[in-house]
Amino acid sequence: MSDFNIMADKLSNAQIAWRAAQDIEDGSYVNLGIGFPEMIAKFQPEGRDVTYHTENGVLGFGKAPAEGEEDWDLINAGKKAITLNPGASFFHHADSFSMVRGGHLDLAVLGAYQVAQNGDLANWRVGSKGVPAVGGAMDLVHGAKRVAVVTDHVTKDGGPKLVETCTFPLTGVGCVTRVYTSLAVIDIEGGKFILREKLPGLSMEALQAVTGATLHTEGDVPDLIVPQDL
Template identity: 70%
Template sequence: MDKLSNNQIAWRAAQDIADGAYVNLGIGFPEKVAQYQPPGREAIFHTENGILNFGESPEKGQEDWDVINAGKKAVTVKPGTAFFHHADSFAMVRGGHLDVAILGAYEVAETGDLANWSTGPRGVPAVGGAMDLVHGAKRVAVITDHVTKDGKPKILKSCTLPLTGVACVTRVYTSLAVLDIEGGRFVLREKLATVSLDDLQALTEAELLVPGPVTDLICPDL
């Protein structure tokens, strides 16, 4: 079955970030979103360890390891980049000053509950700043594969893993579809043209609500 690559999922999520938005990207996969800002738009990226308005990743060999994001990856600075204490960074989060947080997920429930950490041997070893982000940002979106590596659904009626936040996610970008969460239901907005609605539903534990025509999910080759 056809599916989007991680780069394509990140590209699709980037298209919905408004010009001038203050954005926090979760560590790992969500960091890719910063690479795909639409021409003519500028997002101001925030990281929990105390940087605002950082730039792209430096070229290999040009890293300054005193300038890193929360995922311990080197970033560049731009004119106007600000540095501040870790506590001040979380005050920005908790004070509702971020427009968008884009996070990865192990599971998302139809109620908007999110599980994106685990105490298991292969899980993220701690929840980090995610619990603050999901309730401090004005909008929370998730980017994820539609199913696990074992082919099990990640889009669920209810989460089985420890929760990061309750009723916090409003949009999910997956390798097969774009889903909104409204009234405790997953509402299908876009899907790959090559994937039938029946096949998509078979890969989704929660029931998909289809209120009208569904837009084809189209991304460039990346």
């Protein structure tokens, strides 16, 4: 299938978020990073009971309120207005990050500039210019039972974001366990990228060509199937 065009046929962010949402387990406590990862909540599969955590001290928040209904004392870590689900709770910042570092969250999903094959993540700054800001990213990569990344497979220039060694400043060392990209689903185990799913029509060679480190396989690689209308 040589007619596969990586830039044209890759998944949209909504499709990547949908795929990541399928792996959220029933009964889990989940933190979704600011921005792109927040979209995952929209695609939470029916029938799964998921409790969302936000760093500024809310557990069990729900959808955004209607415009004009915002209460700005009720926000998430991205400073967006939220609502509460039944069973929600408030707590201070030290308790909030105890939930993070203390191993109480089941899943944290973050964005990335680069992910290395050993699980290193770079997602907080790309160089030494400008105003640095780290927020809770360096905390979130520690403590959750699974730390996943959602990202385009390549940079805007087509360069690899999955690499042997991160060149941007690190957020955490050896912390990422799964990467959902615009082309594939990849686990990180034993210092290697293990390819779990790839888009139908995309050859191994073409995928490897846009990946900065060796992709390993364990048996067949199923197709990465997502809804087409997202």
